[in-house]
Amino acid sequence: MTAGMPSSRIDTSKPHPARVYDWLLGGKDNYPVDQAVGEKLPAEARANAARNRAFMHRASDWLAQQGIDQFLDIGTGIPTSPNLHQIVQAVTPRARVVYADNDPIVLRHAEALMVGRSEGATEYIHADVRQPAAILERAGEVLNFGRPVALSLIALMHFLPDDQDPYGITRTLVGALPSGSYLVLSHGTADQHPELRQETESAYRKGEISLRMRTRGEVEPFFEGLDLVEPGLVSATEWYREQPAPVYERSGFYVGVARVP
Numbered sequence: 001m002t003a004g005m006p007s008s009r010i011d012t013s014k015p016h017p018a019r020v021y022d023w024l025l026g027g028k029d030n031y032p033v034d035q036a037v038g039e040k041l042p043a044e045a046r047a048n049a050a051r052n053r054a055f056m057h058r059a060s061d062w063l064a065q066q067g068i069d070q071f072l073d074i075g076t077g078i079p080t081s082p083n084l085h086q087i088v089q090a091v092t093p094r095a096r097v098v099y100a101d102n103d104p105i106v107l108r109h110a111e112a113l114m115v116g117r118s119e120g121a122t123e124y125i126h127a128d129v130r131q132p133a134a135i136l137e138r139a140g141e142v143l144n145f146g147r148p149v150a151l152s153l154i155a156l157m158h159f160l161p162d163d164q165d166p167y168g169i170t171r172t173l174v175g176a177l178p179s180g181s182y183l184v185l186s187h188g189t190a191d192q193h194p195e196l197r198q199e200t201e202s203a204y205r206k207g208e209i210s211l212r213m214r215t216r217g218e219v220e221p222f223f224e225g226l227d228l229v230e231p232g233l234v235s236a237t238e239w240y241r242e243q244p245a246p247v248y249e250r251s252g253f254y255v256g257v258a259r260v261p
Helices: 017-024 032-040 044-065 084-091 104-113 132-139 166-175 194-206 216-223
Strands: 070-074 096-101 121-126 150-154 182-188 253-259
Touching: 017 032, 017 044, 017 104, 032 194, 044 084, 044 150, 044 182, 044 253, 070 084, 070 132, 084 096, 096 104, 096 132, 104 121, 121 132, 132 166, 150 166, 166 182, 166 216, 182 216, 216 253
Parallel strands: 070 096, 070 150, 096 121, 150 182
Antiparallel strands: 182 253
């Protein structure tokens, strides 16, 4: 991420979290610098990325089933089918989805791949989460913030160190949402894989990517003032609504879905 307005130029000399994540998911839209970071991560990282994405699929589908038809997905990453809009528009064709990311390669792929159903709307914002007011202003051109919106922050906030105020940014974003909205968040942690912490942090540090994995107690404040829905703040593989989790697996992520009262 850049400190100011995000650049529209793709910098292939430095790794980017969105492209590293694409590599972890088996995608092809990354560069040698991104692959170098991914290859230094623990082998479990690829499975954990898939587990995290599966949580996003389940949570998005559940929210659409509850009647939520507006979604703001920040830090969306490079399109990987099925994308959030494909999941929710399969349930509610009129759903409106706004994606935001600060990697220009995401914009290029979004323009080609993120085509929603004609009944709804799918838009993309090239923006940085550290400028929440700008994101909200632009998202307001597509979404009606007078009605419930699902805010999705998937595998994003652990790339913001404490001095960039990730909790304050989240409060600003959630504060713009009306009652009945939801926050969907997943966050990297070493709680479930303490033996992999050093290897993971070292890989990102060598790639000059900030990484701040947080404990469960440090993830809880992201949901301050919100009503966590069952099963609460859990591992990505434990978040199921319609049935119990089939089997417990560590995922390297804490996840939760919470309602704005």
